Amino acid sequence: MKHLRNLRMALAVIAIMVLPGFAMAAPVTVNWWHAHGGALGEKVNEICDGFNKSQNQYQVVPTYKGNYSDTMNAGIAAFRAKTPPHILQVFEVGTATMMAAKGAIKPVYEVMKESGLPFDPGAYLPTVAGYYTTRDGKMLSMPFNSSTPVLYYNKDMFRKAGLDPEKPPISWPVLAEIAKKLVAAGVCKAGFSSAWNGWIQIENLSAWHNLPIGTKDNGFGGLDAVYTFNGPLQVKHFQQLADWQKEKIFVYGGRTNVGNAKFSSGEVAMYTESSAGYAGFKKTCQFDFGTAMLPYWPDVKGAPQNTIIGGASLWVLQGHKAADYKGVAAFFNYLSKPEVMADWHQATGYLPITLAAYELTRKQGFYAKNPGTETSLKQMTLHKPTENSKGLRFGDHAKTRDIMDNEFEAIFAGKKTAKQGLDDAVKAGNESLRKFEKANK
Amino acid sequence: MEKRVVFKNRVLPYILVAPQIVVTVLFFIWPASQALVQSFLQEDAFGTASAFVWFDNFADLFAGAEYLDSFRVTLTFSSAVAGAALSVALLLAVMADRALRSATVYKTLIIWPYAVAPVVAGVLWFFLFNPTVGMLAFFMKKAGLDWNHTLNGTQAMTLVIIAAAWREISYNFLFFLAGLQAIPHSFIEAAAIDGAGPWRRFWTIVFPLLSPTMFFLIVVNIVYAFFDTFGVIHAITRGGPNYATNILVYKVFNDGFINLDLGGSAAQSVMLMIVVITLTVVQFRFIERKVHY
Numbered sequence: 001m002k003h004l005r006n007l008r009m010a011l012a013v014i015a016i017m018v019l020p021g022f023a024m025a026a027p028v029t030v031n032w033w034h035a036h037g038g039a040l041g042e043k044v045n046e047i048c049d050g051f052n053k054s055q056n057q058y059q060v061v062p063t064y065k066g067n068y069s070d071t072m073n074a075g076i077a078a079f080r081a082k083t084p085p086h087i088l089q090v091f092e093v094g095t096a097t098m099m100a101a102k103g104a105i106k107p108v109y110e111v112m113k114e115s116g117l118p119f120d121p122g123a124y125l126p127t128v129a130g131y132y133t134t135r136d137g138k139m140l141s142m143p144f145n146s147s148t149p150v151l152y153y154n155k156d157m158f159r160k161a162g163l164d165p166e167k168p169p170i171s172w173p174v175l176a177e178i179a180k181k182l183v184a185a186g187v188c189k190a191g192f193s194s195a196w197n198g199w200i201q202i203e204n205l206s207a208w209h210n211l212p213i214g215t216k217d218n219g220f221g222g223l224d225a226v227y228t229f230n231g232p233l234q235v236k237h238f239q240q241l242a243d244w245q246k247e248k249i250f251v252y253g254g255r256t257n258v259g260n261a262k263f264s265s266g267e268v269a270m271y272t273e274s275s276a277g278y279a280g281f282k283k284t285c286q287f288d289f290g291t292a293m294l295p296y297w298p299d300v301k302g303a304p305q306n307t308i309i310g311g312a313s314l315w316v317l318q319g320h321k322a323a324d325y326k327g328v329a330a331f332f333n334y335l336s337k338p339e340v341m342a343d344w345h346q347a348t349g350y351l352p353i354t355l356a357a358y359e360l361t362r363k364q365g366f367y368a369k370n371p372g373t374e375t376s377l378k379q380m381t382l383h384k385p386t387e388n389s390k391g392l393r394f395g396d397h398a399k400t401r402d403i404m405d406n407e408f409e410a411i412f413a414g415k416k417t418a419k420q421g422l423d424d425a426v427k428a429g430n431e432s433l434r435k436f437e438k439a440n441k
Numbered sequence: 442m443e444k445r446v447v448f449k450n451r452v453l454p455y456i457l458v459a460p461q462i463v464v465t466v467l468f469f470i471w472p473a474s475q476a477l478v479q480s481f482l483q484e485d486a487f488g489t490a491s492a493f494v495w496f497d498n499f500a501d502l503f504a505g506a507e508y509l510d511s512f513r514v515t516l517t518f519s520s521a522v523a524g525a526a527l528s529v530a531l532l533l534a535v536m537a538d539r540a541l542r543s544a545t546v547y548k549t550l551i552i553w554p555y556a557v558a559p560v561v562a563g564v565l566w567f568f569l570f571n572p573t574v575g576m577l578a579f580f581m582k583k584a585g586l587d588w589n590h591t592l593n594g595t596q597a598m599t600l601v602i603i604a605a606a607w608r609e610i611s612y613n614f615l616f617f618l619a620g621l622q623a624i625p626h627s628f629i630e631a632a633a634i635d636g637a638g639p640w641r642r643f644w645t646i647v648f649p650l651l652s653p654t655m656f657f658l659i660v661v662n663i664v665y666a667f668f669d670t671f672g673v674i675h676a677i678t679r680g681g682p683n684y685a686t687n688i689l690v691y692k693v694f695n696d697g698f699i700n701l702d703l704g705g706s707a708a709q710s711v712m713l714m715i716v717v718i719t720l721t722v723v724q725f726r727f728i729e730r731k732v733h734y
Contacts, residue, residue, distance in 0.1 A: 069699050076701075080488050097486050097701060104487040254572075254591035255679055261573045399700035402679075409682035413592045428507070435501065435702065439483045440490065 027052075027059040030327040031085040033078075035071040035312065036145075037064055043347055051334045058327035068094070068312060069398075075317065079104055084317040086328050089144065091312045092131060093397040096219065098315050099140060100395065100440040106316045106325065108332065109138045114322070115329030123336065123354050127306060127380045131391035132313050135220055141313040142332050145350040147276035148307045148376045149200040151294055154188070156287040157269040161185035168270075168292035172240070175270065175295045179249040182269045191249040192270035195257035198404035199310055200272050200294075201237065202229050207389035208294055209233055210305040219393040223437040227400070227429045230422035233300060238418035242411050252412045255405050260284075274310060275376035278349040291372040293379045305389045306382045311350060342366075351376060395436030400429040473714065479707035486701040498708035507684065508692075508709075515688045518602060519666035525606040526662055527655070530613030535643070537614070538621040548618065555611035559669060563676030566604035590678070594685030597678050601686050604677060605670045613658050620654035621647065652732045660724055667717055689713050 036044045041064050048060045065071040068091035075088035090098055098105055112119035121129055121139050125146075132141045155165035161182050169175035179191020194200055206213045211233055216225035244250035251268060253259020263271035264284040272294060273281075281289060296303040316328055334340060341357035344350065346366050352358045358377060361367065367374040383389075394400060404425050411421035448454045480498055484491035502508045537547050554562070569577045572589045581588045590597040624647060632642045648655075671691045674680060680687035680695060693713060697706030 072701075073698055076486050101485055101487040101489055103489040252589075252592055255681060258571075258591075259573075261571070265573055267573055396700055396702065399696075399702070402695065402700070405679075406681055406683050409592055413594070413682065415683065428505075431505070432700075432702075435483075435705070439492075439704070440485050 027057055028323055028327045030058055030060045030087065030324060030331060032060055032062045032087040032089075032314075032331075033065045033071055033075055033085040034062055034089040035065060035068045035091075036089075037066075040348060043344065047335070047340060047344065050340065051331055054334065055330070058330055060327070060331050079317060079319070082319065084319050086316065086320055086324055087331075088315050088317055089312045090141070090315050091398075092146075092310055092391075093401060095132065095141070095313070096223075096393045096395045096397060096436075099393070100223070100436075104318055105140070106318050107138060107140045108132075108142050108314075108316060109140070111316050111325050111329050112332065115326050117329050117333050119329075119333070123356065125351065125353060125355060125358070125380065127385050127390065128309055128351060128353050130385055131309055135217070141315045142335070143353040144312060144314050144335070145276070145344075145348070146309040146311040146313075146353060147274040147350050148309050148380050149196070149204050149272050149294060150275050150375050150379065151270060151272050151292045152263060152277075152281060152289055153270045153292060154263070154266065154285075154287055155290050157182055157187040157266070160187045165288075165290070168290060169295050170293070171298045172237075172295045173298070176244065176249050179244075179270065180247065183248045188269040189248065189267050190251035190262075191244075191268065192272070193251050193253035193259050193262045193268045194271065195253060195259055195273040195277070196310070197255075197408050198401040201241070201408075202234060202404060203392060204294060204307045205237055206231075206234065207308045208296055208305055209300045209303040210386055210388050211300075212388045213392060214394060217387040218391065219395075220387075220391075223395060223433075223440060225394060226433065227394070227426045230419070230426045233297065235418045235422055237297070238408070238411055238422060242414070242418060245412065252409070275351070276311070276349045278373065289372075291375040293375060293382075304379075304382060306385055307379050308389060308391050309351070309380070346373075349373070351380065394429075394433060395440065396432050399432050400425075403428045403432070476707045476710045476714070479703055480711045481704075482707075483704045486703070494704070498704045499712075501705060502708055502712070507687075510684060511687050511689050511692050514598075514684070514686065515667070515690075518598065518605075518670075518686070518688050519663060521598075521602045522605045522609065522666040522670070523659065523662035525602060526609035526613055527658060529606070530610045530658075531617050531651075533610070534614050534617035534621055535647075537618055551614050552611045554608050555615075557608060558672070559605070559608060560672035560676050562608050563601075563604050563673040566600060566607070566673075567677045570600050590682075592682050594682055597682055597685050601670075601673055601677055605666065605673045609662060609665055613662065616654050616658055617651065620651045624650050656724070656729060656732045659728070660721060663720060663724075664717060667713065667720075689716075 032048070034041075034044055044062050044064075048062045052059050063085070065074040068089075071088070072090050072094055075085060075090070078084045084104075109119075109121070121133065121137065124139075124143060127148075128143045128146045129139060131146075132143055133139045151168060153168050158165040158178075162185070163178060163181060169178050175192065182188050182191055203213055206229060211231060212218050213229040214225045214227045216222050219225040241250050245252070251262070253262050253268075253271075257273055257277065259271070260273060260277065260280065262268045263273070264281060266287070275291075278291070293304065294307060314332070316325070336354055338354060338356040338360045341352045341354055342360045342364070345352035345357060345361060352361060362374075407416070407421040407425040410416040410424075411418050416424070481493055481495060482491050483494045483497065533551055537544060537551065540547055557565070569575050570588065570590060572578050572591060575588075578588045588596060590600050628646050628650075629642055632646055637645065668690055670688065671694045674686055674688060674691040675694070678686045680691050689709065690713060693706050693709045696702045696709065
């Protein structure tokens with residue numbers, strides 16, 4: 001009896017040792033850690049399912065790791081523990097951090113070249129790909145979910161105040177006039193508010209007016225760049241916002257996009273927020289609303305230029321076998337297909353990352369059926385992007401956004417003038433940049 | 442007469458304390474020493490390049506006004522949280538101790554909030570006080586108070602103090618109630634016969650006899666306010682507006698896990714560790730003398 005048990009044990013051990021050999025014939029697994037929960041997460045799973053069913057060599061396994069910061073931290077911790085995922089989704093402000101970690105990442109252009117699969121960087125929207133591409137045209141990460149800020153406005157309120165609902169404000173002075181009329185008519189408590197103030201009212205404001213927010217081509221030219229977003233236009237804009245609070249033209253909505261409730265509850269009539277907020281507003285707003293391009297200051301020459309993106313891209317991490325990277329390349333190839341991207345764009349409100357997906361969506365009549373969904377694309381592709389409007393690349397930029405938020409609050413609370421506030425933000429931001437430069441030499 | 446327990450077996454005592462030592466080493470000594478090492482390093486997020494920089498991370502902290510300001514904010518926040526949580530809990534415990542009918546219902550209801558995680562508590566209070574959709578904010582506006590904690594630093598501080606203390610009240614309540622019930626009724630009755638009113642009875646008999654509980658809770662509450670409250674801050678204010686609620690432990694979390702400045706964050710952890718160790722030592726050396734066991 002005892003012998004028999006030992007024999008069984010031995011067989012079991014052999015089986016365990018041999019089984020992985022059989023598993024080699026099974027598809028190669030590619031792990032993708034992402035930051036999309038809820039409905040977006042289901043869409044991500046759907047895309048992976050589609051890829052897995054389209055072939056039998058590779059299996060992409062998507063895993064939700066929490067918000068952008070959580071996902072990035074999980075990826076970093078896994079890399080340090082030597083068990084990194086193949087693909088890590090990183091938000092746009094983490095770009096410089098990822099780029100600087102040369103030993104940790106495998107640039108996308110390299111992954112695609114080694115795979116031998118067709119890859120044309122020119123197929124992607126220039127303003128999207130530009131954000132993730134080096135100055136000599138090498139794409140470092142795969143654009144995935146990108147959005148850009150637009151102006152949302154409450155058409156019902158425009159009608160009630162006797163304004164033309166098809167004529168949203170195109171410039172800031174016009175917006176102020178309209179806001180005054182709306183408040184005077186008693187249809188809303190304040191004219192307008194904004195989400196993501198650092199991203200929209202500094203970074204996009206600057207790009208939209210073809211102005212830099214830092215030296216060295218907005219940081220693309222090297223780690224020794226410094227911030228310069230305390231220029232005359234930015235100061236004027238913020239002083240104006242602060243002053244506008246008295247006349248109820250503007251009201252501060254808080255950090256991130258917690259101010260969205262101000263728009264959906266009808267406290268304000270106009271609101272600047274990411275184009276990816278469209279689906280949310282469609283669900284929560286009990287009124288007719290439209291979208292328009294961001295307003296601009298007409299006295300600035302060259303405005304409007306084009307806006308820049310926010311969102312995230314997919315980075316490939318080091319530490320895997322060559323065969324695995326082939327799988328990654330095959331998946332990126334699938335992701336860039338017009339049908340796949342057009343579907344993602346239409347379901348989520350994120351931009352289609354390729355020109356072909358944009359074209360396909362238009363041909364399908366999506367924009368005609370859903371007015372307002374094309375605004376972001378028109379705004380992104382208004383002009384050929386310049387050094388000031390193709391994106392930005394500063395180390396630890398997430399920290400600078402935090403610094404900006406704190407200074408904006410001092411400006412809007414009247415504790416500092418716009419000039420003092422922005423000067424202080426630039427100073428603190430530059431200290432953070434120098435620290436990043438020192439750590440990443 | 443030897444009152445202490447004496448172990449005949451030389452190994453047994455070590456085995457008995459071993460689990461506690463393992464837990465302490467694994468969950469305190471080891472991470473704390475890691476933080477100490479990290480605080481002398483400057484490296485990129487992925488740890489691919491690392492340099493030993495001596496006290497640079499500490500020097501950076503004290504070079505700017507932000508960190509010192511954070512100390513001031515933490516002092517206000519922690520003392521207010523501990524003070525509010527202790528006094529309200531004591532009041533409730535004294536009331537519940539005297540309640541004759543449905544005492545169990547009161548007790549259960551007051552203990553409930555402790556089951557709520559700090560970050561969930563933060564979200565709850567955030568919604569109640571939200572300037573746009575919050576119920577309480579709505580009533581305050583009706584009453585003529587312009588509530589907007591997204592811009593008003595004092596209001597933001599008040600809100601996070603309420604949110605952080607709310608949960609701790611339940612915990613303190615539990616201990617106070619147990620402490621109160623351990624006080625022999627005969628003492629209080631004797632004082633009552635001697636003509637002492639409820640106020641006098643409380644301050645001369647009940648309160649001194651509660652002092653061991655009080656002392657324990659002060660230590661625990663200060664540690665809570667210093668270390669355990671970043672979830673509340675993260676959910677409600679993210680340290681704003683304009684650094685008004687940027688307490689030390691939130692800064693550690695924000696700089697380390699959001700801004701990925703690991704060296705700077707570790708240096709702050711070490712500073713925080715020193716502060717709390719000092720505070721606890723001071724409490725044991727000086728305040729404990731006033732405690733009657």
